[in-house]
Amino acid sequence: MQYLLLIYTDDALLGELADGEFDTMMRGCLQHADALQAAGTLLDSRQLEPAATARTLRTRGGRTQVTDGPFSETKEMLAGFNLIEADSEEDALRIAREFPWARTGSIEVRPVRDLARVRARVGA
Template identity: 65%
Template sequence: MKYLLLVYIDQELLEAVPAEEFDAQMRHCIGQADALQAQGTLLGFNRLEAPAQARTVRTREGRTSVFDGPFAETKEMLAGYNLIEADSLEQAVELARQFPWTRYGSMEVRPVADMDAERVRVGA
C-alpha cells in the first residue's frame, strides 16, 4: 500500500539549527532517500519552497479567490513529502521516524487512496 509522509516544519525550530548541522542532516536525508528508492520503498519525494511563495485558490458560490501563502494559520508549515510503499501503517510510521525532520516539526503519515478503485466506483 502507498503512504504519503507529509513533512511539517516549525520554522523557528529549524532556524535555530546551525547551517553545518542542517546541511549534514540534509545530506543524510538525501542518502537515506536514495537508498529507499533503490529498494523500491520510496516512490517519490520533494522539498517545497517557502509558504510565502504559495497561493491558495478557493471557489465559493461561483467566485474564485486567490490568497497569498497558505490559507491555514499554523505554526508548522508543510515543507515536503515522501511517497512510499509499505506493508502496513505501522511500517510507514517506522519509516517516518527515520527522517530527521520530526525533530523540527512533525510527519503526518496518511494512506493514499486507490484511485483505480475510485475510478471504477464512480464509473469514470
C-alpha cells in the same frame, strides 16, 4: 500499500539549529532517501519552495479568490513529501521515524487511496 509522508517544518525551530546542522540533516536525509529508492520503498520525493511563495485558490458561491500564501494558524508549514510503499501503517511509521524532520516540525503519515477503485465506483 502506498503512504504519503507529508513533511511539515517550523521555521523557528529550523532557525535554532546550530551552524551546519541543517545541511548535515539534509545530507543524511537525502542519503537515506537514495537507499529507500534503491530498495523500491521510496517511489517519489519532493521538497517544496517556502510557504511564502504559495498561492491559495478558493471557490465559494461561484466566486473564485486567489490569495498569497497558505493562511493557517499553525507554525508548521508543508515543506515536502515522500511517497512510499509499505507493508502496513506500522511499517510506514517506522520509515517516517527514520527521517529527521519530526525534530523541526512533524511528519504526517497518510494512506494513499486507490484511485482505480474510486474510478470504478463512480464510473469514470
